[in-house]
Amino acid sequence: MALMTLLPPPQGASVLFLALVCAIGPGCSGDTEDSSLEDVRPAALMLRALGDTPGQPAATDQPGVESPDWLAAALTHPTPSDAPAPYTLLLESSRDRRPAVRLPRGSRAVLTTSDGQPLKADAAWVAFDACLVSAEPGATEDLWVNGLGQVVTGRWRTIIQQVSQGHGAIEFERRTDGPANSALLVSTPRLLDMETEHPTVILITSDTHRADHVSTINPGSPVSTPHIDKLGSEGAVFTNCFSSINNTNPSHVTLLTGVHPRDTKIINNHTRLHVSAETLAEQFREAGYQTHAALSAFHLFDDVSGLGQGFDRMSAPLRGAVDGRGTLARAGEWIDEAKGAPLFLWVHLFDAHTPYKLPDEQMQELLDGRPDPYRDDVDLGLAPRPLPSWLAKSELRDPEFVTALYAGEVRYLDGLLGDFLARRGVDSASIAFTADHGEALGERGIWWDHFGLVDPTIHVPLVLRGPGVEPGSRSAAPVRQMDVGRTLLNMSGLNDAPFPGRDVREALSDEPAPEPRFALSAQGISASVELEGWLLELYLHDVSGSDSSPDRRLGEVTLFNLATDPRCANDQLLDEFPRAQRMRSALIQWLEAARSTGMTYENQEVNPAVQAKLAELGYTGGLESIYRWWTPERRDAGWLENPWHLAFEGAGTPALLR
Ligand SMILES: [Zn+2]
8 A cells, every 4th residue: 555645734724524424414515626635624523423313412512522421431441452451542631632422322423524614625535543432341342434344442543534525424333232322532634645655753762771771872782782773774873862851751751842851840750741832743743644652651641741742642551661562562553553644653661661670581581690689698799788679679689680680671672672673664664762861770879770960861872764864874973862853853854843953863964063961850959061072960959868879969060071981980070170160150051041931830739649650660759849940049048158169169179079
């Protein structure tokens, strides 16, 4: 089947007229004048029940109307009969209601537009997603769409139909027995054409994946990643990519909005992105792509992250996190189902995140030929005592083995990616592979955690394949993970889509002038700046040490030369004090230039249920925000009398700081 792609919808008031059933429709207009697909734009749709009780209005016949109770109940937790139990589906978000209609047994419904304007083209291919939500979980029933049976119970399915001008109809019929009532939900339709090719676009984020654990980036990597490397050989490898923050939701929010966490004001895993934000998924959907997200951790789902906006579908576990195998299987199904129609897919893998729980087979392979890592008399070396609680629970005692487990997780997910990348439809897709942040494996006293802003926690992999990327190209120029969204849009020919950032492909041809790369850490505990291979971190709060990190003091500064010391072992602050002074001033200036973007909700309460589920994933500390935004008012007495501050202002003795 030829690739079907979309004509960019023009701005304007013209309307897609999907269904015309003369008996009930608003009129079988035969208007074919000025036929042109360019005049067509999907608009608000109405799904109207034809009703088995004449004269009885359908329970729900307008998009966006409040659902009756039975419908709401059905929508809350549909149990997909053929999906792994912990998954849920994004059926609607607060501002993105799908047309829904009550569809009793044996009844029919048609799709029509709100204003009944005809489609100004002879015929068009239309794709939309439909989902039949049964009030009885587990029931399977067929929905007939224009006479063809489709299995859509409990999960979204893409349906592609050719619609003829003036005669076409998309008619839904629920023929088979089942519960008395079901709800039929339909996504906003997309117009397709057969002329232009728009490849599938896939954004893969591997959570907690340090750059030096990709062998094409670091030849000395403790783990070989042949499949990520192969993707790199088919495209470009960026060996010097930094994320903007060191925790999951804030980093993904920045990736999917192109706005730095300093300005999104989202610096923890429970602050929801405001619905007014413009997201990458919305840009792709606006251009007619289907937009799906297959996620491996519950807290990236829309209800916690707000990242559902723009996505037609989103799957995530209801709690905790899952193995990437299921996530990639789901993503693969969606790619098959799209049948080459424009698709933007975000795939999130959580395998490299603690508790590094490998499947039995891979665990056994890793254990073979090693001393027993569970024995009690193991030398902990420099590892923290007591061991972090998640580790104590696992009864592992050997820190070297725990670090090997991290590498084992990377090997495992690389293997999963190998199968996924070889799939039909993925093999030809535009792909960006990156991470939200890295992981420290003992560096700076931080153990198996991504606390702090050092190379291991913010240096992430970036591999790109697709248009404008010469196979086998490499760049060691500094680039930012937050620019990946802009790059994917440009690679898809959507250069005009309003979305911030710069195209990282520029780094493949030009040697960019050195520019500072700034980062914030989770909860705003510290901030950092990287410039010309030097990384400076400034602590904005006192932090008492934990099992995974030592104490930090307000005002404390460290400086590392990443070219010679990528693991940040030798603090060069005293040797390079003038450099540190310049970088620290630039960092404070940057902090004080924070913008108000309205991307969070005012006074957002932390949902206790979300908090409990985050704790299950090991996010036990810092849920109550200790952060105060850095503003000029921050220069209070505590700051002005801070010994570190005084030293940098020339009133103290830097040598005494250590
Ligand atoms: Zn993460």
